[in-house]
Amino acid sequence: MKTYDKIYINGEWVSPVTPDFVNLINPATGKVSGKVVRANEKDVSLAVKAAKEAFKNFSNATKEERIAYLRAFANEYQKQMEEVKQAVTMDIGSPKSFNEMLHGPGGLAAINSSIEALEEIELETKHGKTLIIREPIGVAALIAAWNWPSMMITVKVSAALAAGCTIVLKPAELGTHTAVKMAEMLDTINLPKGVFNMVLGSGSKIGNALTQHPDVDFVSFTGSEGVGIQIAENAADTVKKLGLELGGKSAFIVLPDSDISQVAQMAVMAVMLNSGQMCAAASRTLVPASIHDEFVQAMKTAVNHLKVGDPFGDADIGPVVSQKQWETIQYYIQSGIDEGADLVVGGTGKPENLPEGFEQGTYIKPTVFGNANNQMKIAREEIFGPVATVIPYKTVDDAIEIANDSPYGLSGYVFGPNNQEALDVAKQLRTGFVFVNQLEMDPGAPWGGYKTSGIGRENGIWGIEEMLEIKAISSNE
Numbered sequence: 001m002k003t004y005d006k007i008y009i010n011g012e013w014v015s016p017v018t019p020d021f022v023n024l025i026n027p028a029t030g031k032v033s034g035k036v037v038r039a040n041e042k043d044v045s046l047a048v049k050a051a052k053e054a055f056k057n058f059s060n061a062t063k064e065e066r067i068a069y070l071r072a073f074a075n076e077y078q079k080q081m082e083e084v085k086q087a088v089t090m091d092i093g094s095p096k097s098f099n100e101m102l103h104g105p106g107g108l109a110a111i112n113s114s115i116e117a118l119e120e121i122e123l124e125t126k127h128g129k130t131l132i133i134r135e136p137i138g139v140a141a142l143i144a145a146w147n148w149p150s151m152m153i154t155v156k157v158s159a160a161l162a163a164g165c166t167i168v169l170k171p172a173e174l175g176t177h178t179a180v181k182m183a184e185m186l187d188t189i190n191l192p193k194g195v196f197n198m199v200l201g202s203g204s205k206i207g208n209a210l211t212q213h214p215d216v217d218f219v220s221f222t223g224s225e226g227v228g229i230q231i232a233e234n235a236a237d238t239v240k241k242l243g244l245e246l247g248g249k250s251a252f253i254v255l256p257d258s259d260i261s262q263v264a265q266m267a268v269m270a271v272m273l274n275s276g277q278m279c280a281a282a283s284r285t286l287v288p289a290s291i292h293d294e295f296v297q298a299m300k301t302a303v304n305h306l307k308v309g310d311p312f313g314d315a316d317i318g319p320v321v322s323q324k325q326w327e328t329i330q331y332y333i334q335s336g337i338d339e340g341a342d343l344v345v346g347g348t349g350k351p352e353n354l355p356e357g358f359e360q361g362t363y364i365k366p367t368v369f370g371n372a373n374n375q376m377k378i379a380r381e382e383i384f385g386p387v388a389t390v391i392p393y394k395t396v397d398d399a400i401e402i403a404n405d406s407p408y409g410l411s412g413y414v415f416g417p418n419n420q421e422a423l424d425v426a427k428q429l430r431t432g433f434v435f436v437n438q439l440e441m442d443p444g445a446p447w448g449g450y451k452t453s454g455i456g457r458e459n460g461i462w463g464i465e466e467m468l469e470i471k472a473i474s475s476n477e
Contacts, residue, residue: 002034004176007043007200008183010050011193016201017042024176027093027319028311030360036176038201044168044209047197051139051166052215054194059136059164063123066162067115072189073158074111080185081108084150087177091149093318093361095311098273107150109443110459114158117444117461131473136164137241138217140467141210143170143203143231145222146321147277147384149178155458156220157186157196163467165218169198170206172223174321203227214238218467221245222279225452243456243466245279245448247382248410251403252282253425255396255416260291263415264298267388270413270439272306272366275320276329276386279453280411280433284379286399289392296370296390300345303366308351310358319362320385326362329385333367336378341369341389374402382408396425404430409450411435432457 005021006013016039026033077084084107085099094103125132140160144152153171160167171179183198199206207227211219211234220243221231228246235242252267270282287295311318320326333348346367354363366386372379378389393399403412412429414422414436426434432449435441444460456466 001032002177004034004036004180004200007037007039007047008187008196008198009043009047010197011187011191013187016040022173025322026090027321028089028361029358030362033090034177036173036200038205039199040201040205041209043199043201044206044213047168047199048139048210048213048215050194051168051197054192055136055138055166058166058192058195061164063118066164067118069161069189069191070111070115070118070158073161073185074108074115076185076188077108077111077154080181081105084178084181087181088149089311089318090177091175092146092277092321093311094274095315095318096313097316103148103150106148106443107154110151110154111158113444113460114162114464117464118162121461121464127472129475129477131475133471133473134465134468135471137467137469138165139168139215140165140218140220141168141170141213141216143207143210143219143221143223144172144175144179146172146174147274147279149175150182152222153179153182155463157182159458159463160220160467161195162464165467166194167196168210168216169196170203170210171198171200173200173202176200207231208234211235211240212237216240219243220458220466228454241466243448243458244454245410245458246452246454247279248281248408248431248449248453249284249380249382249406250280250282250408250411250413250431251284251286251406251429252413253399253403253415254285254287254295255414255418255422255425256288257417258415259417260295260298264295265302266415266439268299268302268306270435271388272303272317272386275317275364277320277325277384279382281384282413283383283387283389284374284403285388285390286393286402287390289394292370292390292392296342296344296368299368299388299390303345303368306366308363308366309355313355317366317386320364321362323362325384326364329364329383329387332378332381332383332385333387336369336372336376336387336389339376339378341372341376341378344368344370344390346387374405380406400425400428407452410453411449
């Protein structure tokens with residue numbers, strides 16, 4: 001069992017001013033996996049002070065110097081990737097197979113994407129006689145969610161370093177094992193003192209202190225809509241620039257004449273992977289009414305092939321992150337039953353035949369509802385679990401209308417036999433990202449949403465530009 005009793009301020013691991021501790025729970029077993037210290041507002045002030053002082057010099061770092069730091073970070077991540085994967089599993093119960101596919105290499109891809117983007121960005125350009133300068137915005141408060149513990153931190157931190165900003169990172173408490181590993185890496189790459197700082201603690205206490213602090217210039221937050229609204233209110237008094245990624249309720253549109261078996265498997269993957277704990281989860285599956293019954297049976301077959309259990313073993317799906325999250329998902333599954341959707345597979349309670357020693361883990365039965373409608377709670381609200389809601393539609397225009405009838409607008413999916421037709425549908429979706437006939441994502445492409453899914457974009461050039469101010473200097477030459 002690990003004890004994390006230090007936070008990272010001004011280039012040193014230090015004890016919080018008044019340390020308090022909380023247990024970390026391994027969601028796979030329900031047992032304590034460690035203890036983590038909780039800092040308070042005084043520690044936030046010390047971290048922000050260090051970052052503000054460091055900004056005086058780091059803001060003048062050349063593009064080449066920033067790239068060198070990022071390459072050092074990438075090299076260190078590459079060396080310790082196996083440890084990162086283990087930390088992710090300890091934090092959120094992600095299976096080994098999914099770590100190999102995404103959680104491990106995804107973090108490295110994020111750093112390399114920032115390097116490539118910074119190489120491409122022109123920090124000084126001319127517009128006629130006017131000199132246009134892109135310069136770092138200042139102290140960046142980076143508040144990361146727990147569902148992508150490695151990628152969330154590397155995306156935010158690498159973009160901030162590329163922009164020349166100094167950092168105060170507030171990781172999710174449920175992602176502590178991974179966050180500390182990231183901070184240890186950053187400690188080895190010889191950043192100037194105060195450029196990177198990390199404060200551990202509760203979201204309400206640390207998050208509020210950071211987002212209200214007058215010396216924080218930019219806030220990047222990934223998490224729930226409710227917390228995002230609170231952050232926007234906190235930041236309003238000092239008119240901070242914000243980057244908010246607040247979740248989604250993505251539609252997976254199946255076009256007529258699709259290969260039912262193949263597309264049903266993709267639909268299941270798009271909502272079940274990472275135990276459904278993805279803001280881009282394809283939690284609404286829209287299918288032509290004429291093939292609805294056949295399609296949901298194909299989804300049932302795909303779900304029944306998924307193995308739920310030990311994430312360190314050969315499981316396809318691990319637990320959800322916490323008992324609280326487990327209870328929330330149970331509520332939504334029961335809601336779907338009560339509202340009259342057809343329970344095709346799954347349901348409430350834990351899966352049967354869990355491996356010995358994992359009975360207390362927070363495992364969910366992968367669940368598919370059929371014959372739902374877009375006004376049901378399971379179709380309106382973000383569940384953040386392995387629950388698919390299948391909604392029949394009459395025409396493609398009807399499908400587009402249903403897909404857009406959501407307060408969210410983060411991502412969408414369109415699958416069909418004609419790629420051009422699928423692209424035409426994708427262009428009509430009111431979302432920030434659309435997957436067409438595949439589930440891969442370019443780590444350098446902009447990520448963010450419309451409507452209540454947030455403000456701003458992350459990744460690549462777009463993520464760095466969020467943290468740059470634009471200055472125009474007009475002169476005679």
